[in-house]
Each structure stands twice: as C-alpha cells, then as structure tokens.
Amino acid sequence: MIEGSVKKLGNGKSTICKERRGCFVKREKTKRRTGIVWGALSLGLLIVLFSFPAYAMEVAEGWDFTGFIRNNTGLFTGNQDFTNSGNQLATERNWLRLKVDGQILPSLGVRLVGQGIFEPEYKIEEGSTVDFGEYNEADLREAYLTWKPLDGQKMIVGRQIVTWGESLAFRVGDVINPQDGRFAFSFANLEDTRIPQWMVRGVHQITSARSSFEWIFNPLLTEAKYRVDPIFAEPTSATVSADGKTFTPGWRFAIYPETRLRQPYTTTTPLAPGQLLGVPFARSVSYYTPIPFLTPADNYFTEIPVVRYKHPDGGHTFKDLRFGGRTSTTIGGYQFGAFYWHTQEYTPVIERGKTYGSNDLGAAINPLLAGLWVVPNREYIIRYPEVNILGAYINKDMPLGVLRSEVTYRPRRTYNTLDPAEPSALVKRDNLQYLLAWDIQTMFRPLSETGTIDINLEYYGNWIIGNAKYLNVAGYLTPVRKDDHTFLFNIGTGFDYDKYHVGVTFIHNVQNNGAVMPSVKYVPDAFNKACSFELKYIGVYGRNDFEGMGLFRQKSMVVLTSQFSW
Amino acid sequence: MRHKRKMCVRRVLLIAIGMLAMITMVSGACAAVQPGDVINKQNVDKVKELFPPSFLRWITDGWGLEGPVSFKVVAPTPNPPPKSYQDATNKYAGQVQLLPNGQLKGYVAGIPFPNPQEPNKAIKIMWNNYYRWRGDDFTYPGGFMVNGRRKGGQISYGLADIHFLRFTGRTQVSPKPELPNPHKLEWAMTLDSLSPPEWKGMVTLVYRYADPTKPDDMWSYIPSMRRTLRLVSRERSNPVRGTTSTWDDYYGFDGKMLEFNYKLVGEQQVLAVINQSNLDIKGNHPIISDNYELRDTYVIDISSKDPRYPEKVRRVWVNKENFFVIYSESWDKSGQFWKGIYNTFKRFELPSGEHGPFNVGNATIDYKTGTWVGNFIKRLKLNRSGIKPAAFEPSNLGE
Numbered sequence: 001m002i003e004g005s006v007k008k009l010g011n012g013k014s015t016i017c018k019e020r021r022g023c024f025v026k027r028e029k030t031k032r033r034t035g036i037v038w039g040a041l042s043l044g045l046l047i048v049l050f051s052f053p054a055y056a057m058e059v060a061e062g063w064d065f066t067g068f069i070r071n072n073t074g075l076f077t078g079n080q081d082f083t084n085s086g087n088q089l090a091t092e093r094n095w096l097r098l099k100v101d102g103q104i105l106p107s108l109g110v111r112l113v114g115q116g117i118f119e120p121e122y123k124i125e126e127g128s129t130v131d132f133g134e135y136n137e138a139d140l141r142e143a144y145l146t147w148k149p150l151d152g153q154k155m156i157v158g159r160q161i162v163t164w165g166e167s168l169a170f171r172v173g174d175v176i177n178p179q180d181g182r183f184a185f186s187f188a189n190l191e192d193t194r195i196p197q198w199m200v201r202g203v204h205q206i207t208s209a210r211s212s213f214e215w216i217f218n219p220l221l222t223e224a225k226y227r228v229d230p231i232f233a234e235p236t237s238a239t240v241s242a243d244g245k246t247f248t249p250g251w252r253f254a255i256y257p258e259t260r261l262r263q264p265y266t267t268t269t270p271l272a273p274g275q276l277l278g279v280p281f282a283r284s285v286s287y288y289t290p291i292p293f294l295t296p297a298d299n300y301f302t303e304i305p306v307v308r309y310k311h312p313d314g315g316h317t318f319k320d321l322r323f324g325g326r327t328s329t330t331i332g333g334y335q336f337g338a339f340y341w342h343t344q345e346y347t348p349v350i351e352r353g354k355t356y357g358s359n360d361l362g363a364a365i366n367p368l369l370a371g372l373w374v375v376p377n378r379e380y381i382i383r384y385p386e387v388n389i390l391g392a393y394i395n396k397d398m399p400l401g402v403l404r405s406e407v408t409y410r411p412r413r414t415y416n417t418l419d420p421a422e423p424s425a426l427v428k429r430d431n432l433q434y435l436l437a438w439d440i441q442t443m444f445r446p447l448s449e450t451g452t453i454d455i456n457l458e459y460y461g462n463w464i465i466g467n468a469k470y471l472n473v474a475g476y477l478t479p480v481r482k483d484d485h486t487f488l489f490n491i492g493t494g495f496d497y498d499k500y501h502v503g504v505t506f507i508h509n510v511q512n513n514g515a516v517m518p519s520v521k522y523v524p525d526a527f528n529k530a531c532s533f534e535l536k537y538i539g540v541y542g543r544n545d546f547e548g549m550g551l552f553r554q555k556s557m558v559v560l561t562s563q564f565s566w
Numbered sequence: 567m568r569h570k571r572k573m574c575v576r577r578v579l580l581i582a583i584g585m586l587a588m589i590t591m592v593s594g595a596c597a598a599v600q601p602g603d604v605i606n607k608q609n610v611d612k613v614k615e616l617f618p619p620s621f622l623r624w625i626t627d628g629w630g631l632e633g634p635v636s637f638k639v640v641a642p643t644p645n646p647p648p649k650s651y652q653d654a655t656n657k658y659a660g661q662v663q664l665l666p667n668g669q670l671k672g673y674v675a676g677i678p679f680p681n682p683q684e685p686n687k688a689i690k691i692m693w694n695n696y697y698r699w700r701g702d703d704f705t706y707p708g709g710f711m712v713n714g715r716r717k718g719g720q721i722s723y724g725l726a727d728i729h730f731l732r733f734t735g736r737t738q739v740s741p742k743p744e745l746p747n748p749h750k751l752e753w754a755m756t757l758d759s760l761s762p763p764e765w766k767g768m769v770t771l772v773y774r775y776a777d778p779t780k781p782d783d784m785w786s787y788i789p790s791m792r793r794t795l796r797l798v799s800r801e802r803s804n805p806v807r808g809t810t811s812t813w814d815d816y817y818g819f820d821g822k823m824l825e826f827n828y829k830l831v832g833e834q835q836v837l838a839v840i841n842q843s844n845l846d847i848k849g850n851h852p853i854i855s856d857n858y859e860l861r862d863t864y865v866i867d868i869s870s871k872d873p874r875y876p877e878k879v880r881r882v883w884v885n886k887e888n889f890f891v892i893y894s895e896s897w898d899k900s901g902q903f904w905k906g907i908y909n910t911f912k913r914f915e916l917p918s919g920e921h922g923p924f925n926v927g928n929a930t931i932d933y934k935t936g937t938w939v940g941n942f943i944k945r946l947k948l949n950r951s952g953i954k955p956a957a958f959e960p961s962n963l964g965e
Contacts, residue, residue, distance in 0.1 A: 066766060111965070146965070152956025156965070163792040191792055205956040210748045212961040328961035330749065333783050335796065335960055395796040397783055402796045441798040445876060445899075450935060452804045496716060497937055498808035525720040529762045565763030 062103035066566060070095040072187055074559035077537075087122075090557040091187070094118045097141070107149055113142035141196055152205030152212075159196045162216060164326060164339060166393050166404040169488045169507070170460040172435045173339065173391045173406045176216065176322075178346040185552070187536060187559040197322075211329040216341075218322035303378035304359050320344070324389075336394035344384040349416045352425040353379030385414035385426075401440040401455075408433045415480060419470040430465040444493070451494025451501070458488040485510045492519075499523055513542030513549040527564070534561045599639045599837070605858070606636035616837045616860070618883065618893045620906040620933070624853045631717055631936055632851050640857040645840050645913050647677070647699035647888050648920035654737040655680050664690060668824050669778060673697070675735040675743040677889060688828035691864050694889040695882075696823055699922055701948045702739040705729045708760060709945025713849040714809055717936030721850055725760040729953050734776050738918055738949050745955060752776040754958035765807055769963050770797070778823050782813075787963035794963045803876050809939040810905065810932040817925055818891025818907050819868060819882050831865040836883055838892045839910035842926055845944050852929035852938040854910050862886045863893075877904070888923050898934070906931045917950045924948065 074090035096116040103109050116138045144158025165173030169190075177194040199218045206212060324341035355376035362369030393406035412428040419427070440455040447453070461483065464471065468482035492503025501521040508514035519536035523529050536559050540552045598616055599605070605613050610625045628634045646652065655676030662678040663671040664686055670678055670693060678697055682690035705727065712724035733751040736742045755772045759765035767789035774782055784797040798804075802813040802821065814821040837858040847854065863883040870877065880896040894907035910927035928941040956962060 066763070068763070151954040152959070152962065160965075161792060165793075168791070189790065191790060194792075203961065205959050205962055207956050207959065208746065208748060210959075212959055214961070328959075330783075330960055333780075335785075397781070397796055397799050399800065402798055404796065439796075439798060441804060442801055443804055443876060449876075450805060450932070450937070451808075452801070494808065496935065497714075497805060497810065499716070523764060525716070525722060529722050529764055532764065565766075 064101040065099070066101070067098040068095070068563050068565040070097075070561065070563040072559055072561050074187065074557045076555065076557050077539075078554045078556045089122060090555070091559065092120055092122075099142075104145075107147060109146040109148075111142055111144055111146070112140065115139050115141040152207060154203050156199075156201045156203075159198050160201065161191070161194050161196050162199070162201060163191075163194070164391075166395060166406040166437060167435045167458060167460065168437070168456055168490075169458055170435060170486070172408055172433050172460065173393055175341050175343065175389050175391075175408070176218075176324075185538075185555075187538065187557075187561060209329070210331055211327060213325060213327050215325040216323060218343075303355060303375050306377050306379050334394060334396050336392070338390075338392045340391075341389040342386070343389065344386050345414065346384070348382045348384050349414050349426055351381040351383050352423060353381050355379075383414075387413055401438055404435070404437040404439070406435045415464075415471045416473070417470045418472050427471070429468065429471070432461075432463040432465060434461050434463075435459065448493050448495050450497045453491065453493045454503075456488065456490040460486045460488070462486075481511070486514075499525070507549065509549065511543065513540075515540045515549050515552075530565050532561075532563050532565075535559075536561070598835075599860075601639055601641040603639040604636060605639060605837075607634050613837055616835060618836070618881070618895050618906065620895055620903065620931075621853075621893065621908060628853075629931070629933070629936075631715070631931070631938060632853075635851070635853045635855050637855045637858050639837065640859050642859045642861070643841050643913075645888060645911060645923040648738065648916060648918070648922040650918065650920060651676055651699045651737045651922070654735075654743070664693070673735075675737050688830040688864075688866050689823075691830070691866060691884055691889065692819075692823065692826075692828050692868070695819070695884055695891060697735060698889045699737075700924065701730070701732070701916075701922065702736045703729075703731045703951045703953055704924075704946060704948045705951035705953060706943055707945050707947060709943060711849050711942040711944055712809065712939060713942070714937065714939035722762055723849070724762050724765065727756075727758040727760065729756045729758070729951060729957060731755075731951075731953055731955065731958060733955075738916060738920070747776075749773060750776050751958075754955075756958065756963075759807070768807070771958060771960060771963055772799075773958075781822070785960045785963060789964075792964065794960055810930045810937050811928075811939055811941070815894075815905070815907060815930050817928070818894040818909055819880060821868070821870075825872060826868050826870050829867045829869075831867050831881065833886075834863050834865050834883065835860055836863050836892060837861075838885075839927065840885075840913075840923075842910045842912040845912070845926060845942075847942055847944075849940050849942045852931060852940040853908060854927050854929075854942075856910065861892065890923065890925060902934065904932065904934055906933065914946065914948050916948060922948070 072091050072093040072095075074092075075088045076090045077088075094117065098114045100112045101109065102111075118136050140159070142159055142161065144156050144160045146154055146156050148154045162176040163174055164176060165171065167174065171179070171190070174190070177197055179193045180195050197218050199216055201214065201216045203212060203214045322341070322343045324339060324343075326339035327337040329336055355378050357377045358374050359377065360370055360374050362371060362373035365373075387410050389408050389410050391406060391408040393404075395402060395404040410431040410433075413431040415427055415429055416425055417427045418425075435458060437456065437458040439457075441452050443449070444453045462481075462485075463483045464480065468480060471480035472478060473480060486507065486509045488505065488507050490503065490505040492501060494501045499522070501523075502519070503521075504516070504518040506514065506516055516539045517536055519534055521532060521534040523532045537557075538559065539556045540549050540554075542549050542552075599612060603609075603612070605625060607626045610622055613625075614622055623629050624635050626634060647655075653676075654674075658672075658674040658676050659678060659680050661672040661674075664679075665671055668689055676697070677694050677699075679690040679694055682694060708725060708727055710726040710728055712726055713721055714724075715721045730753060731745075732753045733745045733747045733749075734743065735752070736744060752774045754774070757770045757772075759768045767787075769787040771785045772782055773784070782799045782802075784799040785794050786797050787794045805812055838861050839854055839856045840859050840861060842854065842856050844856065863885055866882050866884060868880045868882060876898060878897045878899050878901055880894060882891045883893040884890070885892050890909065890911065891907075892909055892911075894905075895903070896905045898904045906929075908929045908931075909925050911923050912926045913921050914924050915921050924943075924946065926943040926946070929938060930941075931938040
C-alpha cells in the first residue's frame with residue numbers, strides 16, 4: 001500500500017507524492033457535502049424525536065429504534081506550537097448512531113447499527129498533503145443475527161463487538177476487537193474505539209455446572225480502511241512551515257510523530273558509521289550514516305528504504321485467522337474463567353528485510369559522479385505478527401467492595417529491537433500483563449444523600465519476561481520497559497439523583513507520565529433525560545515527549561460532550 | 567390419622583380467624599368510613615387514623631409536589647394468597663422454628679408463621695413478609711413503568727422489565743418445592759431498563775441465596791461499555807439507577823432479614839388499594855386515586871444493626887391477610903422524616919385457576935429533596951413467564 005509512494009528523500013524527511021493533492025481537494029468537497037447531509041439528517045431526526053416521549057420508540061412489537069447524536073467540542077489548553085495559529089480547536093467531532101433491534105422470529109433477533117461521523121478540517125491539517133478526512137465516515141457498524149434455539153444457547157453471526165476482560169480502563173483481557181487509533185483519546189470511551197469484526201460466536205450455558213462456554217471464529221474480513229494504526233498507514237511526511245519552523249502534522253489524537261524530528265531522535269544525532277539505528281521515525285532512518293569528521297548534520301544515504309505494508313489481509317491461513325474461546329463459572333460468589341485467543345498484533349512491528357537492486361545516486365546528482373555513490377534498496381515490512389493470548393480472570397464481591405483481577409500471557413510475542421545483532425530488527429519475548437482492581441460503591445451523606453460515591457482503583461502491570469534491552473516501540477526509538485506499571489484512580493458522585501455528576505480520574509505511570517481528568521456532567525429533566533452535557537478537562541503530563549502519556553503532553557484540552565439519545 | 571385431624575382442626579381455625587378478621591374489618595370500617603365515601607381534602611379528618619401520617623398530606627395538598635388526591639372507599643374484598651400456597655403453609659408451617667440468632671429452621675414453603683405469636687412476634691411477622699407469596703415466576707413484558715419527578719422538575723418516564731424466578735419454596739409451578747438449584751438460590755431476578763435513554767439496555771441480575779446469612783450477588787450489563795460488571799451488593803441502601811428507591815425499599819421493605827432488628831409497635835386499620843381497578847395509568851402522579859378499602863395491619867419498626875445504615879428507623883404496615891407491606895415510612899439518622907413508600911395491589915388469576923395478590927404499584931417519595939419515583943405495573947405474566955434458570959447466569963447478560 002505504501003510501496004512506491006516515497007518518491008523523494010533528503011535530509012531525513014520524505015514526502016508524499018504530489019498527485020495526492022488532487023485527491024485531497026476532491027475529498028474536501030466530498031467532506032463538505034457529507035457534512036451538510038449529516039447535519040440535515042441530524043436536525044430532521046431531532047425534530048421527529050422531540051415530539052415523542054423516549055419510551056415510545058418501540059416502532060412495532062418486537063422492534064426497537066434507538067441511537068444518539070453526540071458532539072465533542074474541545075479546545076487545547078496547552079501551547080500547540082505545531083500550529084502556531086492561535087487556533088486552539090482540538091476537536092469538533094459529530095456523531096450520529098442509529099440502532100435497530102428486531103425480533104424476526106421468537107428465536108431469531110437482528111441488530112443493525114449505523115454510524116456517521118463528521119469532523120471539519122482543522123488548522124493543524126491545513127496545507128497537508130495527507131488526507132485527514134479519514135475521521136469522517138458513514139458506516140454500518142454492527143449487523144448481526146442472534147439465534148437462540150434453546151434456553152441458554154445462542155449463536156451470533158455477523159459484524160459485532162465482543163468485550164472480554166475485567167478492566168475498565170486498560171485492555172488486558174479485552175482482546176477481541178482491534179482498537180481504532182482515531183478515537184483513542186481520553187474523551188472517547190473504549191466502546192467507541194473498538195473496531196467491529198465479522199464473526200461467528202456461540203455462547204452456551206451449562207447451568208448444572210454453573211458455567212458457560214463462549215467461542216468465537218473471526219475470519220478476518222475487516223476492510224482495509226480500518227487500519228489499526230494510521231501512523232503506519234500514512235507516512236506523516238507532509239510538512240507545514242510556520243514562523244521559520246517546519247512541522248509535520250500528525251493525527252491529532254494519535255501520538256506525536258512530529259516530535260520525533262527533534263533531538264535526540266533526529267538524524268542529526270551523532271552515530272557511529274554503520275550503526276543500526278533501528279527503524280525509527282517514519283520507518284526509514286537506518287539508511288543514513290553520518291559522514292566521519294564532519295558535523296552531525298551531514299549524513300549520507302547507505303540504503304534506499306522501500307516500505308511494504310503487510311496487513312493481515314484475509315488470506316484465511318492459520319496465521320491470518322482469529323479465533324478463541326472463554327469459560328465463565330460462578331461458584332460461591334466467585335466468578336472466574338479462562339480464555340484463549342489467537343490473533344495478530346493490532347499494533348504492527350517493522351521488520352528490516354533484505355536489500356535488493358541498486359540506485360546510482362551519484363549519477364542522479366551529476367553524470368560525472370556516476371558509479372561513485374551506489375546504494376541498494378532495503379525492504380522494510382510493516383507486519384502484524386500472530387500472537388496467542390492465554391488469560392484468566394476472577395471477580396468477587398467482598399465486604400469492602402468488588403475485587404477484580406485478570407492476567408494474560410502472550411508466549412513469544414514479537415518486538416522491535418535496536419540490537420544490531422538482530423538484522424531483522426525483530427525478537428521474540430514472552431509477555432505477561434495483569435490487572436488488580438477494586439471497586440467501592442458507598443454513600444458519603446455529608447457530601448451527597450442522593451448519589452453514591454463510586455471509586456475504582458486499577459493497577460495494570462506489563463512485564464516482558466527475559467532480556468528487554470534494546471526493545472523499542474515499533475517505528476520509534478522509545479524503549480519498551482521490561483516492567484511497566486500504571487495506576488488508575490477514579491472517584492465520582494451524583495447529586496440530586498444523578499442530575500449532576502462530578503468525578504475525577506487520575507492515571508499515573510511509574511515513568512512519571514499520566515493524566516488528570518476532572519469532569520462534571522449535567523442531565524436535565526427535559527426530553528425525558530435524553531440530553532446530557534459533560535465538561536471534562538484532560539490534563540496530560542509526562543517527563544518527555546516520547547514515553548507513555550508524555551506522547552500527548554501538549555494535547556491537554558477541555559472537552560464538552562453533548563449528547564441526545566433516544 | 568391423628569395428623570390429618572390436627573390439620574383439619576387447624577384449617578377450620580384458620581377459616582374462623584379469617585372470617586373474624588373480615589368482620590372486624592367491616593365493623594372498623596363502619597366506625598370511620600363507609601363504602602362509597604369519597605375522601606378528599608375537605609373530609610380528610612375522617613381518615614386521619616387510617617393512613618400513615620405522611621399519606622394524609624397527599625390528600626390535603628399533595629405535599630406541594632403534585633396535586634392533592636381524592637379517592638373512593640369501597641367495601642373490603644378478600645385478597646389472600648392462592649390456595650396451593652395456603653396448602654403449603656398448612657403442610658410446612660408446623661415444622662418451622664425460629665432460632666435464637668433469628669434464622670429459621672425447617673422452612674420449606676408457604677408462610678412460616680401463619681398465626682404469629684409472642685415471643686419474637688415482630689420478626690415472625692417479617693419472616694412471613696419475607697416469604698410472602700409472589701408467584702413462582704413472573705415477568706412484566708415491557709410493562710414496568712418507572713416514572714419520577716424532582717421538585718419543580720419535569721416528569722421522567724421509564725419502562726423496564728423484570729424477570730423473577732423462585733428456586734425454592736415453589737408451590738404452583740413444577741418442579742415443587744425446588745428447582746434444580748446449583749447456585750443454592752432462593753430466587754433470581756433481572757431488571758432490564760427499556761427507557762429512559764440513559765438507562766436503556768442496562769440489565770441488572772440479582773441472586774438472593776437461600777441461606778439468609780449470605781449476601782446477595784449482583785451484576786449489571788452496561789451497554790455503553792458493552793460489559794457485565796460485578797456490582798457492590800452489600801450497600802443495599804444506595805439509590806438504584808438514580809431513583810429514590812434503594813434495594814431495601816422495594817416492596818416497602820426488601821432488606822436482608824438478619825441485618826435488622828424488629829419491634830412490633832401495634833396494630834392499625836388502614837385504607838389501601840388492595841384491588842386496583844385499572845392498570846392502564848399514565849403514572850403522572852405517585853399516588854394512585856383508585857378504590858381504597860380497609861385492611862388490618864401489624865405496625866413494625868425496623869432498624870438496622872449496621873451503625874452506618876442511613877436510616878434511624880423504618881416503620882412498616884404489614885397486611886395481616888397476606889403479609890405484604892402496604893405502607894412504609896422512614897427517618898434518617900438525625901431523626902428527620904425522610905421517605906414514604908405507598909404500595910397498591912391487585913388480585914390476579916393464575917394459569918391454575920387460582921387467584922393471588924400482587925404488588926402492582928409503588929410510590930417512593932424522598933421528602934427531604936421533594937423527589938418521587940412511581941413504579942407501576944401495566945402488564946404481568948404470573949406463573950407463566952416461561953423463563954428458565956439459564957437466563958439468570960451472569961454470562962447470559964448483554965448481547
């Protein structure tokens with residue numbers, strides 16, 4: 001997909017082919033049209049819905065019509081030096097979701113969920129040759145049939161979302177649906193970031209054993225447009241110049257590719273000749289080598305990278321399939337189970353491939369230099385290696401609250417490495433992830449007599465078994481920690497029987513990065529409590545721009561989420 | 567033979583007591599109100615001894631929350647449990663013992679103490695309430711309306727469904743008296759919200775264990791998270807889904823028996839909706855203006871053994887005829903009047919041809935904030951819900 005798109009190289013930057021500009025203008029017009037259509041649809045729907053009480057939305061016996069219109073308006077509170085425009089608009093995301101649940105036969109149900117999302121072009125994206133209109137979509141998000149031939153036995157066939165796991169904030173056992181990086185920022189909930197999959201799923205209750213068994217077969221028919229990590233799908237090479245600085249725009253709520261161009265991760269970093277820098281920013285640095293005795297800024301090419309994108313493409317081989325199962329047993333108030341899921345990594349690694357062919361760069365500069373500077377092509381393959389996930393979970397309501405725990409073990413997981421001894425830049429390591437969580441729900445009547453105090457504590461650990469030296473985040477030089485620990489603390493309460501809700505969430509990683517997210521939500525009585533307004537501050541901190549939440553640290557913002565549901 | 571004679575004598579005695587109760591009721595009614603009387607704010611004094619104190623203000627000025635209510639008094643109509651349940655009572659009541667720790671020994675089905683006597687009369691009455699007849703299974707197919715309003719606000723309308731399955735103490739639907747019961751449950755219930763939108767799709771599963779010392783277990787499927795979460799089930803005095811009702815408030819009192827102390831305050835004749843004439847109501851008012859009739863009740867004060875419990879005391883009026891709680895009033899820790907709960911009932915025909923009473927209306931008013939919620943049953947399938955135990959597994963919640 002990316003192969004062939006890198007046309008010109010120089011000084012550590014690459015650019016996208018100019019032909020794409022035409023596409024961009026065309027898409028802009030389409031985008032505007034889409035916006036008008038969605039706007040009109042939303043308005044019409046609002047008018048219709050306001051004339052009905054919400055409980056009357058069962059349009060026919062056994063058929064139910066629901067959905068929501070939502071707007072996220074956010075302003076950056078930090079200094080967005082990559083825009084330098086004074087325009088602090090962080091998000092203006094508009095959602096329309098329509099859901100139909102129907103009963104075709106007593107044992108056969110259907111669900112259809114359509115979703116439309118529209119966002120305008122942002123200041124940060126102006127002048128970019130990359131099409132950022134990819135946020136916009138009109139999509140059949142879910143479409144499945146549920147067949148219940150017997151009590152406690154059901155089979156679900158179609159495009160669906162399945163959530164496993166115990167964590168509220170981390171995806172430890174929540175491994176079925178890949179995550180859509182476009183919607184992963186803190187004002188989006190996990191549900192909105194899950195990419196639906198075409199699956200066949202069965203859930204079988206074995207009541208005599210107080211257990212159930214669930215199995216899933218996912219033939220991987222995910223469309224190519226659902227790229228799991230758009231950073232790898234779209235080189236962030238388009239540049240924006242402002243005030244004498246050159247910036248590379250990135251996905252607004254993805255990590256900062258542009259910061260990769262700064263010290264110490266630029267190509268101006270002094271390197272020993274021939275040293276493998278890995279496959280860092282935008283996949284293609286290792287082919288630069290500094291010229292000895294000259295300034296660090298002077299480098300020369302040693303290879304021409306050719307990047308190949310190998311998404312699991314529905315080849316229906318064992319490697320490209322996803323399948324697994326889970327048990328659930330409830331005994332003595334304990335609910336527990338084990339699961340297995342065979343899948344592919346949802347965030348890719350970059351394999352350093354073989355060299356082939358040659359390029360006479362000397363001749364390209366001057367015919368007189370022909371043959372003096374000849375470099376080979378180097379293949380880089382963006383891959384989604386297969387992974388087997390073994391997991392277990394348990395929860396119990398204890399005298400002081402609910403305890404939840406889960407663990408996953410991924411044997412021989414594939415990581416990128418900077419170790420020159422690994423020419424493929426890939427190594428295999430076992431990986432253990434675990435969660436310990438505690439929920440408290442109680443009343444603190446001096447504060448509120450009409451709402452519970454809800455407290456959630458979660459500790460998430462990620463442990464690489466074996467040597468973790470030189471492991472790095474794929475595509476970047478950020479080291480992967482051998483053991484990493486993140487803590488979440490969430491507290492909130494409601495007032496006036498949940499008309500108002502206030503809360504705050506802290507996320508802290510031991511690498512000194514995290515976020516603080518206070519929020520206040522208001523649900524007015526009007527329209528049968530169908531409207532809600534939530535104001536949230538997302539304050540991000542980190543010790544640098546390259547690790548954990550620090551990747552987002554210039555993206556602190558205030559977001560107002562308004563929603564009308566029916 | 568001797569046992570048979572004993573049973574026969576007991577049955578005759580029960581019938582005699584029942585008749586006596588009805589006569590007392592009617593004579594009491596004559597003293598205060600007559601069938602056909604219409605009660606409103608002009609003649610509220612006539613019934614001031616026939617209601618919990620908080621109810622009277624609903625007749626005079628609606629507590630300033632809604633309009634004042636008026637209603638018609640009708641002659642008392644019997645509404646006892648179904649015959650098969652009474653048969654179970656006759657069969658098993660003799661073997662039930664109240665242990666010093668408040669637990670029961672030998673309970674199988676029916677009312678454990680059909681003629682509660684001292685000592686410990688109050689807890690015996692409340693055990694009767696705990697095991698009152700409410701069907702072996704029931705569901706409200708989209709017919710459980712949960713409306714509410716905060717003072718000065720707008721009415722919110724909600725619909726829910728409840729599925730209830732009794733595992734032990736079954737008296738009408740086979741297998742009796744117990745279903746295959748691997749979880750050792752007394753009953754299981756799901757509460758499935760259909761509206762308003764903020765609650766839609768949320769399903770809560772409750773396990774009530776047969777062992778009264780075991781706390782309940784609860785799970786909730788949260789559609790916005792697409793996950794079934796384990797709930798904190800011990801905090802039964804927390805508001806349920808943003809309403810004035812707590813888990814302990816349902817049916818007037820639904821607390822865990824051994825967590826409370828009980829004191830018999832006395833007996834009182836009250837007016838109540840025992841056979842609601844119309845279920846097709848809009849639910850714009852928490853108090854149902856239907857036919858009210860006289861009933862004899864036990865008045866019991868309930869206080870929690872847990873010093874953290876937010877109520878100082880709850881007073882309940884328990885119908886002598888079938889041991890349902892008709893009214894409930896509670897005071898907070900500081901002694902301030904807090905909540906009133908007013909239930910209504912209706913007699914339903916069962917698939918077996920028997921008839922039984924059912925709690926079809928419940929208003930829970932928080933007088934401190936001026937917020938009410940009304941639970942009104944519009945549709946009921948009793949003892950014919952067809953629901954199976956598999957529906958009550960936590961992994962069965964959600965899509």
